[in-house]
Amino acid sequence: MSHTAHPIPSVRLYVTIWITLGVLTGLTVLAGYQDFGFANTVIALAIAVTKASLVVLFFMGVRHNTPLTKVTAIAGFVWLFILFGLGMSDYLTRHWIGVPGR
Amino acid sequence: MAEPSTPLGPGPLPAAPHGAAVAVDHAHHHPRLQHHFYSMEQQLEASILAMWVFLVTEIMFFGGLFMAYLVYRTLYPQSWLDGSSTLNVPLGALNTFVLICSSLTMVMSVRSAQVGSRRGQIVWLIGTILFGTTFLVVKYFEYAAKFEHNLVPGPHFSTAYIVEHLGRTGVDPHSTQLFFSLYFIMTGIHAAHMVVGIGLMTVILIMAWRGRFTPDYYGPIEVSGLYWHFVDIVWIFLFPLLYLLGLHGGHGA
Amino acid sequence: MHDTAIKRQSYLDAPYGIAAWLLTRDHKRIAMMYLISITVMFAMGGFFASLVRLELLTPRGDLLTPDLYNKAFSLHGIIMVFFFLVPSVPATLGNFLIPIMCGTKDLAFPRINLISWYLYIIGALIALGVIASGGVDTGWTFYTPYSTVGSQTPVTAAIIGVFIAGFSSILTGFNFIVTVHRMRAPGLTWFRLPLFVWANYATSLVMILGTPVVAITVLLVGFERTLGLGVFDPRLGGDPVLFQHLFWFYSHPAVYIMILPGMGVISELVAGVSRKQVFGYSFVAFSSLAIAILGFLVWGHHLFVSSQSIYAGMVFSIITMLVAVPSAVKTFNWTVTMYKGSVTWESPTYWVIGFVGLFLIGGLTGLFLATLGLDIHLTDTYFVVAHFHYIMVGGMVMAFLGGLHFWWPKMTGRLYPDGFGKAGAILVFTGFNLTFGPQFILGYMGMPRRYHAYPDEWQVLNVLSTAGASILGLGYLLIFCYLTWSLFKGERASDNPWGVTGLEWETTSPPPTFNFYTDPIVTEPPYHYKQPVPGREATTIG
Numbered sequence: 010m011s012h013t014a015h016p017i018p019s020v021r022l023y024v025t026i027w028i029t030l031g032v033l034t035g036l037t038v039l040a041g042y043q044d045f046g047f048a049n050t051v052i053a054l055a056i057a058v059t060k061a062s063l064v065v066l067f068f069m070g071v072r073h074n075t076p077l078t079k080v081t082a083i084a085g086f087v088w089l090f091i092l093f094g095l096g097m098s099d100y101l102t103r104h105w106i107g108v109p110g111r
Numbered sequence: 112m113a114e115p116s117t118p119l120g121p122g123p124l125p126a127a128p129h130g131a132a133v134a135v136d137h138a139h140h141h142p143r144l145q146h147h148f149y150s151m152e153q154q155l156e157a158s159i160l161a162m163w164v165f166l167v168t169e170i171m172f173f174g175g176l177f178m179a180y181l182v183y184r185t186l187y188p189q190s191w192l193d194g195s196s197t198l199n200v201p202l203g204a205l206n207t208f209v210l211i212c213s214s215l216t217m218v219m220s221v222r223s224a225q226v227g228s229r230r231g232q233i234v235w236l237i238g239t240i241l242f243g244t245t246f247l248v249v250k251y252f253e254y255a256a257k258f259e260h261n262l263v264p265g266p267h268f269s270t271a272y273i274v275e276h277l278g279r280t281g282v283d284p285h286s287t288q289l290f291f292s293l294y295f296i297m298t299g300i301h302a303a304h305m306v307v308g309i310g311l312m313t314v315i316l317i318m319a320w321r322g323r324f325t326p327d328y329y330g331p332i333e334v335s336g337l338y339w340h341f342v343d344i345v346w347i348f349l350f351p352l353l354y355l356l357g358l359h360g361g362h363g364a
Numbered sequence: 365m366h367d368t369a370i371k372r373q374s375y376l377d378a379p380y381g382i383a384a385w386l387l388t389r390d391h392k393r394i395a396m397m398y399l400i401s402i403t404v405m406f407a408m409g410g411f412f413a414s415l416v417r418l419e420l421l422t423p424r425g426d427l428l429t430p431d432l433y434n435k436a437f438s439l440h441g442i443i444m445v446f447f448f449l450v451p452s453v454p455a456t457l458g459n460f461l462i463p464i465m466c467g468t469k470d471l472a473f474p475r476i477n478l479i480s481w482y483l484y485i486i487g488a489l490i491a492l493g494v495i496a497s498g499g500v501d502t503g504w505t506f507y508t509p510y511s512t513v514g515s516q517t518p519v520t521a522a523i524i525g526v527f528i529a530g531f532s533s534i535l536t537g538f539n540f541i542v543t544v545h546r547m548r549a550p551g552l553t554w555f556r557l558p559l560f561v562w563a564n565y566a567t568s569l570v571m572i573l574g575t576p577v578v579a580i581t582v583l584l585v586g587f588e589r590t591l592g593l594g595v596f597d598p599r600l601g602g603d604p605v606l607f608q609h610l611f612w613f614y615s616h617p618a619v620y621i622m623i624l625p626g627m628g629v630i631s632e633l634v635a636g637v638s639r640k641q642v643f644g645y646s647f648v649a650f651s652s653l654a655i656a657i658l659g660f661l662v663w664g665h666h667l668f669v670s671s672q673s674i675y676a677g678m679v680f681s682i683i684t685m686l687v688a689v690p691s692a693v694k695t696f697n698w699t700v701t702m703y704k705g706s707v708t709w710e711s712p713t714y715w716v717i718g719f720v721g722l723f724l725i726g727g728l729t730g731l732f733l734a735t736l737g738l739d740i741h742l743t744d745t746y747f748v749v750a751h752f753h754y755i756m757v758g759g760m761v762m763a764f765l766g767g768l769h770f771w772w773p774k775m776t777g778r779l780y781p782d783g784f785g786k787a788g789a790i791l792v793f794t795g796f797n798l799t800f801g802p803q804f805i806l807g808y809m810g811m812p813r814r815y816h817a818y819p820d821e822w823q824v825l826n827v828l829s830t831a832g833a834s835i836l837g838l839g840y841l842l843i844f845c846y847l848t849w850s851l852f853k854g855e856r857a858s859d860n861p862w863g864v865t866g867l868e869w870e871t872t873s874p875p876p877t878f879n880f881y882t883d884p885i886v887t888e889p890p891y892h893y894k895q896p897v898p899g900r901e902a903t904t905i906g
Contacts, residue, residue, distance in 0.1 A: 017225045018218075027215040034207050038200065041355035053351035061344045068218045069340045070333075075156060077545060078163050085167035088573045089174040091660055093181055096609050099664065099676040100182055106674055147470040147547070157472050157546045164538045168576040175580035175610050179595055182606055190601075264600075265592040286601040292593040296584065 018067070026067045033060050143328045155330045162334045166341050169304075173345055176297050180352065183293065187286040193270075194290030195356035196277050197262055199253060203354040206249050210343045213242035217336045224319070224329035232319040232332070236312055239339065243309045250302055254295075263295070264288040294353055301349060304342045311335050373876040374777065389474030390877055394481050395460035396775070401481070402448050402456065403844070405488055408495070409443035410837065412436045417799075417830040423823050425816040433816035434501035435517070439494075441504030442522065446529045447488055449760060450618065453625030454536055454571075455484070457767050458564045460775055462540055464868045464875065465558050467549025467884040472542040480535035487529030494522045503814065505615070508596040508607040512588040520589050523582040530575045533621070537571030540564055549867075551886040558866060558890045559635075559648055563628025566652035570617045570624070570659065578614035581607065605670045612663035620659040623723075623755060624652055626763030627694055630719050633770050634698045636864040637713040638705025641891040644697045651690035658687040668739045677736055684734035691727055695720060710862070711785025715766025718793045722758025726751060729804065744814075747807025750800045757836075758796055765792065765843060772847065773857030777874040780850040784842065791839030798832025865891055 037056040045052065066072045071082055141151050148154040184191045216238035223231025257263055260272035268291070270282040315335050318324065324332050375392045385393055415436040419427040428436060459477065463470050471477050494500060500522045502511040511519050544565045548557070585607070587593045596602045635642045642648055664672055664680030698720055707713060729751040732738050742748065769785050772778070802825040811818055818826070860869040871880050 017222060020219070020222070023215060023218050023222070027211060030211045030214075031208060034204060034211065037351055037355065038204050041200070041351070041358040049355075053355055057348050057351055060347045064214060064340050064344055064347070068214050069337055074159060074163075078160055081160065081163045081167060084573070085170035088167075088660070089170060089177070092171075092174055092178050092577065092613055095661060095664070095676070095679070096178055096613070097181065097185070098679060099605075099609065099667075099673045100185055102673040102675040103671070147468065147472075147474065153546060157542050160546060161473065161538060161542045164541055164572055168534055168538075168572055170576075171573055172576035172580050175577045175584075175613075178610065179584070179606060182603065183601075186603075187601060264594060283601075285599065288594060288600045289602055292587075292595050292600075296587055296593055296595070300580075300583075 018070075022067065026063055030060055030063060141328065151327060155333075158330045158334050159337070162337045166337065169341060169345075173297075173300070176293065176300070177348070177352075180293055180297070183286070183289050187283070187289065189281070190283050190286040190290055192356055193273050193279050193282045194287050194294065195353060196279060196358075197257075197260065197273060198294075198354045199256070200354050200358065202249055202253055203350050206246050207346060207350045209242050209246050209249070210346050213239050213246070214340050214343045216242060217339050220319070221329065221333050221336050224324040224332050225326055227326045229319065229322055229324075232324060233316065236316045236319055240309055240312050240316065243305055243312070243339075247302060247305055247309075250298065257291070257295075262291055264292045297349060297353070301342065301345055304345070308339050308342050311338065374872070374874045375877045376777070376874055378877065387478070389470065389478055391459045391463050391471050391474065391477055392775070392875065392877075394477050395456050395458075397481055398451060398455040398459065398484070401484060401488065402451055405443055405447040405491075406840075408492070409440055409448055410840070412440035412443065414833065414837065416440060417833045419816050420818075420826045421830050423818050423820045423826075428816065430816060431501060434503075434814070435499035437814055438501050438503050439499045442500070442526065443491060444756075445504055445618070445622075446526050447484075447491060449622040449756060450529070450533050451484060451536070452622075452760070452764050453629060453767065454533075454540070454564055454567055454621075455480075457560075457629065457764075457771060458540065458567075458625060459536070461771065461868055462543060462561060462564060463547075464871065464879050465561050465866070466543060466547055467552055467867055467880070467886060468543070468547045469878050469880075471539045472547055473539050476535050477539055480532045480539070483528050483532035483535070487525045487527075487532060490521060490525035490528065494518050494525060497521075505611060506582065506585060506607075507611075508585065508588075508604045509598060511585050512594070512596055520586045523586045527579055527582055530579050533571050534575050537568035537575075540568040541572065544568075549884045549886055552884075555646065555649070556886050556889050557649075559631035559642060559645070559652075560625075560628040562649040563624045563631065563652045566656040567621050567624040567628075569653075570621050570656050573660065574614040574617040574621070576614075577610055578618075581610040581614070584610075605667065605672060608667050608670055609663070612666045613660075616663040616666065617656075617659045619752070619755070620655055623760050624655060626719070626760040626767075627652070627691075629763045629767035629770075630698060630716055631694075632866070633712045633716045633766055634701050635891040635893075636770065636862055636866075637710065637716060638702045638707050639864070639893050640701055640705035641889070641893060642697060643700040644693070645890070648694055648697050651693045654690040655687065658683065658690070662687055665734055665739075668736060669743050674736075681734055681736050685731065688727060688731060688734075691723075695724055695727070709786075711782055711789055712766055712770040712862075714786055714789035714793075715762055715769060718789060719759055719762045719766065722754050722762065722793075722796070726754030726759055729754065741810075742807060744812055745807035746803040746811045746813055749813050750803035750807060753800045753803075758800070762789075762792065762796075765789075768847070770862070771868070772850070773861045774868055774873050774875070776851055776854075777857055777872075778850045778854035779857050779861060780846050780854055784846040788839055788843040788846070791835060791842060795832050795834070795836030795839050799829050799836055800832070802826070802828045802832075865893060 033056050037053055040052050040056070041049065043049070065082060071079055144151055144154060148157065216235045220232050220235035220239060223229075223235060260276075261267050261269040262272060268284070268288055270284045270287060273279050273282050273287070312335065315332050318331065375390055376396075385397065388394060415428065416433070419425065419433055419436070421427075425433065459471070497518050500515065500517040500519050502515050502517070502519060506519070506523070544557075544561060584595050588595060588597065594600045594602055596604050596607045598604060631642055631648055662680055662684040664676055665684045668677050668681075698716075702716075729747070733742055733748060733751060765788075769780070769789075772780060806822055806825050806829075807813075809822065811822055857873040859871065859873055861873070862869075867880075867884055867886070868875075870884070
């Protein structure tokens with residue numbers, strides 16, 4: 010699969026993505042000023058993930074890349090979740106044992 | 112990127128046997144094709160894959176910091192709110208937008224190479240460098256403010272600013288320092304990556320000025336762009352996680 | 365005539381001169397430069413091990429002060445892990461063989477390969493500088509808060525050395541990944557690749573995904589020491605166990621970085637000495653990937669007795685048992701490969717058998733440690749020390765030496781006297797078992813690791829261990845001597861002195877700079893031996 014075989018993205022596409030990213034930034038700031046309780050974090054992360062995906066797919070061109078490159082990109086984030094997930098499994102379950110001081 | 116390297120010994124390359132996937136013909140191959148690759152396409156794909164593999168290492172590098180953030184925010188949510196409330200949201204948002212603009216100028220410069228516009232490459236690369244520098248300047252002012260308000264962890268740290276100027280109560284002088292340690296380290300390492308990125312773009316700019324990049328050879332500028340966008344993505348996550356926590360003044364998670 | 369033709373074209377001879385070596389992009393030359401460098405570091409690490417073993421000859425701490433002893437075992441660990449084991453097979457045999465086994469002229473990024481060597485050298489020089497200024501006493505594990513606020517030794521410098529060496533390994537790994545994916549010769553599908561390539565590919569995945577985490581972790585220790593930015597400081601509410609989580613997230617997979625390439629070597633040697641296709645090739649290939657992936661899910665077994673949650677401990681314990689399975693698959697398959705193969709008794713065979721037996725013991729003892737209840741008793745004792753040395757030395761070092769003996773004719777164009785090769789293997793095997801076998805017993809009886817004094821009743825076992833270490837050292841010295849001798853006086857090797865399959869054996873010994881005279885096209889699976897013929901004359905050399 011050739012990278013050069015795909016049509017070069019248009020300026021309009023890039024500008025659209027740029028505007029979208031700007032709007033999402035504004036949105037995340039606005040949402041930050043509201044009190045949604047725990048949902049604040051969820052919303053902030055959801056917007057961040059969306060922005061990051063737009064950059065990865067369109068600005069970094071992963072849309073056009075080989076499946077191998079796509080797997081590589083995804084693998085990095087999956088590994089991050091292994092670190093977060095298994096690591097937090099310690100901190101979140103420490104108090105289950107009910108021993109004083111633990 | 113430099114003159115093609117020759118890991119070969121003396122003598123001409125032997126002709127590939129009949130039926131081989133690709134025949135290498137010295138007379139016609141691109142001057143930028145390195146000898147151990149058999150086509151420009153293979154070289155470009157290898158370079159893109161290589162940069163992504165490197166970016167995976169960067170994801171894990173920052174990942175360790177995000178892990179520390181995750182642990183301590185879970186353990187000390189109040190300190191996280193207190194610390195975050197001292198950060199300048201308008202400046203942070205401006206910086207986020209500045210980086211987004213720099214990503215746009217970055218893709219535009221790659222695109223200019225792809226369509227063969229030398230002038231376009233130069234203009235957009237200069238734009239990228241300018242936006243990157245702006246980011247760093249804003250960061251400098253933010254850091255200066257922290258020093259001024261005695262919010263740098265260590266012997267001079269004081270919660271006075273948080274208590275007196277922001278009216279927050281019950282601020283823990285110990286765990287709040289954890290927030291600021293992570294703030295400085297995470298944004299500092301990010302800024303260091305920006306500095307490297309600006310250096311990289313300067314090199315690319317010089318190469319673009321010399322007309323190195325053409326529609327069939329733009330690997331270095333594309334691959335450098337990937338690095339630049341990655342640094343932007345890290346900030347996309349840093350901004351909400353560091354700046355937007357204590358905004359509503361509530362006691363959210 | 366043919367002889368002079370080889371000399372003119374060999375990668376060793378052309379181009380000539382020191383600058384041509386120091387600025388080379390030839391993966392084979394870089395491999396040889398790495399070989400020299402890691403041998404120097406191995407000697408350094410061995411020196412500190414001998415200090416430890418000498419001290420432990422007597423129950424009292426009478427040779428070294430406690431501080432010096434702490435530095436001795438710390439430096440032994442740091443050097444052996446970061447500057448010997450991690451680069452050992454990948455940077456030497458891997459760099460040399462992977463492009464050739466892929467049928468191509470070089471790795472994907474030859475200049476980055478050279479940079480990785482320079483980074484290694486810089487890291488090693490920093491480590492040597494740390495040693496010269498007194499060394500560090502934190503253990504190779506740099507646990508906080510001792511490494512951040514307690515130790516008065518040059519920890520920051522040591523960290524920088526480790527960081528740079530880690531970056532060097534990342535560059536090696538990333539080069540391998542791109543090469544194996546994008547530069548295989550025509551016809552060379554994944555399932556025609558030698559298992560050595562699969563193993564190094566899996567290792568490279570671990571290097572890429574794990575090393576950056578230890579990089580940032582040691583950097584955080586450095587920031588805390590130099591800038592006072594406390595992240596692990598308990599006085600601020602920081603958690604020293606967080607350091608352990610982040611450190612072991614890399615350091616457990618690191619042990620797979622250290623052993624997987626050795627397993628790759630053994631796969632090649634087993635097929636070669638048995639003249640037979642490796643039994644269950646695809647199982648062995650996939651087991652390398654399984655080990656690489658599962659290896660990331662078990663790091664908490666180093667934290668069983670820290671304040672880590674018991675429930676997380678249970679999860680880590682179960683997954684640790686699981687990660688033994690792919691290793692067992694490999695061991696089983698290697699053994700079955702040799703069964704009814706036409707095995708010849710040359711020195712590589714000795715290394716293979718030594719590896720399989722010792723790796724088995726090392727692996728099985730890991731299961732004891734993975735069991736939560738048992739680990740309470742065994743953790744931080746000599747049982748752990750014996751366990752990991754069985755894998756790292758009995759396994760990895762023997763695999764490395766075995767690979768060196770197997771591919772020595774290819775890399776240098778010289779043969780060593782096979783009698784010495786066998787003697788070296790026997791000395792190392794004997795010395796090794798005498799050194800570390802008693803340590804299992806010592807650990808079970810409760811002797812803690814990192815202590816320079818112990819009760820009198822353990823002296824006999826310690827003396828045996830030190831005696832074994834002397835024999836082991838002699839073995840290494842013998843090997844170094846005859847291999848170096850062979851460079852000058854050894855008989856010249858033919859293209860394929862062992863009579864085995866593989867792309868590397870289809871080119872000259874040593875290969876030309878561009879690896880092949882005609883670009884290979886692969887049409888057969890690896891290890892495509894004809895059925896073993898009963899009564900076949902064994903091939904011997906020397």
